[in-house]
Amino acid sequence: MTAQTQHNRPTSAAELLDQLNTETPKLHVWIRTQANSPAQRPWFADAGGASGMGDLAKGRVAANQMAMAAHRWRWSDIKPYLDKIGEIARAADVKPLETTDRQGILLTNPGLGGRLQITNTTRAAIAIYNPGDVAPAHIHSPNASRTILSEKGGYTNVEGERCDCHRGDIVFTPNGTWHDHGNEDTAPMIWIDVLDWPLMEYLNCVWVDQEYRDPKGGNSKSQSVVHADGHSTRLYGNGGLKPVFGSNQRGWGHDMSPMFHFRGADVRAALHALRGEAGDPYEGIKMQFVNPITGKSIYPTLEYSAQLIRPGEELRFKRETSGMFGVVLEGKGFSEIGGQRFEWEKNDIMAFPNFAWRRHVNTGSTDAVIYTVSDSALLKNIGQYRAQGRGADGSITQIVQ
Numbered sequence: 526m527t528a529q530t531q532h533n534r535p536t537s538a539a540e541l542l543d544q545l546n547t548e549t550p551k552l553h554v555w556i557r558t559q560a561n562s563p564a565q566r567p568w569f570a571d572a573g574g575a576s577g578m579g580d581l582a583k584g585r586v587a588a589n590q591m592a593m594a595a596h597r598w599r600w601s602d603i604k605p606y607l608d609k610i611g612e613i614a615r616a617a618d619v620k621p622l623e624t625t626d627r628q629g630i631l632l633t634n635p636g637l638g639g640r641l642q643i644t645n646t647t648r649a650a651i652a653i654y655n656p657g658d659v660a661p662a663h664i665h666s667p668n669a670s671r672t673i674l675s676e677k678g679g680y681t682n683v684e685g686e687r688c689d690c691h692r693g694d695i696v697f698t699p700n701g702t703w704h705d706h707g708n709e710d711t712a713p714m715i716w717i718d719v720l721d722w723p724l725m726e727y728l729n730c731v732w733v734d735q736e737y738r739d740p741k742g743g744n745s746k747s748q749s750v751v752h753a754d755g756h757s758t759r760l761y762g763n764g765g766l767k768p769v770f771g772s773n774q775r776g777w778g779h780d781m782s783p784m785f786h787f788r789g790a791d792v793r794a795a796l797h798a799l800r801g802e803a804g805d806p807y808e809g810i811k812m813q814f815v816n817p818i819t820g821k822s823i824y825p826t827l828e829y830s831a832q833l834i835r836p837g838e839e840l841r842f843k844r845e846t847s848g849m850f851g852v853v854l855e856g857k858g859f860s861e862i863g864g865q866r867f868e869w870e871k872n873d874i875m876a877f878p879n880f881a882w883r884r885h886v887n888t889g890s891t892d893a894v895i896y897t898v899s900d901s902a903l904l905k906n907i908g909q910y911r912a913q914g915r916g917a918d919g920s921i922t923q924i925v926q
C-alpha cells in the first residue's frame with residue numbers, strides 16, 4: 526500500500542458514513558454523521574453568553590437554519606430612498622408602480638440571508654403613496670397591519686370601513702378581510718406594512734385574491750364605503766363595553782379583532798394617563814393592543830404593543846423566546862440588543878432577536894414611545910413562550926417559565 530492510498534483511506538466511522546453520503550442525495554436521504562445538536566444552549570439554564578442568544582447549530586443539521594439578528598434601520602438612511610422612489614413614480618405617472626401595485630421598501634434582516642423578513646415570522650415594508658395613488662382591493666390569508674408614520678393623508682378601507690389615517694394609528698387587516706388603500710391628500714403618505722407572511726409562507730398557506738367583485742355589481746377596484754371613519758372606535762373603543770348586537774366575526778379566521786382602527790392620539794393619551802404608575806421594570810408603561818371581544822392579542826400570531834419610556838428612564842434587561850421588532854414613534858435613546866448598542870430616534874426601526882438580552886434607555890428630555898410587534902402571541906398559543914429578566918448583579922429572574 527502506498528503512502529498516498531493510506532492518506533486517502535477513511536480513518537473513522539464518520540468519514541465512512543460521509544463517503545456514503547456522496548451517493549445518497551439522489552435518494553433524498555442523509556445518513557446521520559452528526560448529533561442533533563441544539564440550536565442554542567439551554568438558554569434558560571445559563572446566561573446564554575454575552576448576547577443571550579446561545580450558539581447556532583453547525584454542519585448539516587444547521588442547513589437552512591434561520592435566526593434573525595439584532596439590527597437597527599435608521600430613518601435618515603431610508604427616507605431619501607422613499608423620496609426617490611416617490612419621485613420616480615410621479616415622473617412616470619405610475620399610480621401605483623405597475624409592477625408592484627405600490628411603492629415600498631422591504632426591510633431585510635441581516636441574519637436571514639436576504640429573505641424579505643424583518644424577523645423569523647414577520648415582514649415589514651415601508652410604503653409611500655403619492656397623492657392620488659390607489660392600491661386595489663385585495664384579500665389574503667396572512668394577517669397584516671399598517672403603522673402610520675405620516676401626520677395624515679392616507680386611508681385604508683377594511684371590509685367597507687373607511688379608516689382615515691394619522692400618525693401613530695394602526696390599521697389592522699386580519700386574515701381574510703378585503704382591504705384597499707389610497708392617498709387623497711396633497712402630500713405623499715408613508716406607513717409601515719406589517720405581515721405574518723413569512724410564517725404563512727413557511728406553512729405553505731399564503732393565499733391572495735386580487736379580483737375584487739363589487740357586491741353592488743360595479744367595476745371599481747376599491748370597495749364602497751359602508752361604514753364611515755370611526756366605525757370601529759364607536760363599536761369597540763369604549764374600554765370594558767362591548768356591543769351585544771351584530772356579529773363580531775371578521776374575515777376568514779377565528780377570534781380575529783373586529784376593531785380594525787386604533788388611533789395614535791388615543792394610544793398616546795392612554796400611555797400618558799398612566800405615566801405616574803410604576804410601570805414594569807423591563808417594559809416601562811407598556812400597553813398591548815387587544816381584540817376587544819376576547820381580550821387576547823389582535824392576531825393569534827402577533828402581539829402589538831405600545832410602550833412609553835419616561836425621560837431618563839433606564840429599563841432592565843429582558844429576553845423572550847419570541848422575536849420582535851419596534852419602531853420609535855417619539856423621543857430618542859438607545860437600546861442594547863444581544864450585546865450591541867443601537868442609538869435611536871424618531872422613526873428608527875429595530876429588530877430584537879429571540880433569546881437576545883435587550884433593554885431600552887430614554888436619553889432625551891421628552892417621552893419616548895416605541896411600538897412593537899412580536900410573535901409572542903404565537904409562541905404563547907403553542908406553549909413555547911418563556912421570558913427572563915436580568916438584574917444589575919447578573920442575577921436571573923424567571924418572568925414566564
Ligand SMILES: [Fe+2]
Pocket residue numbers: 663664665669698704
Ligand atoms: Fe394586503
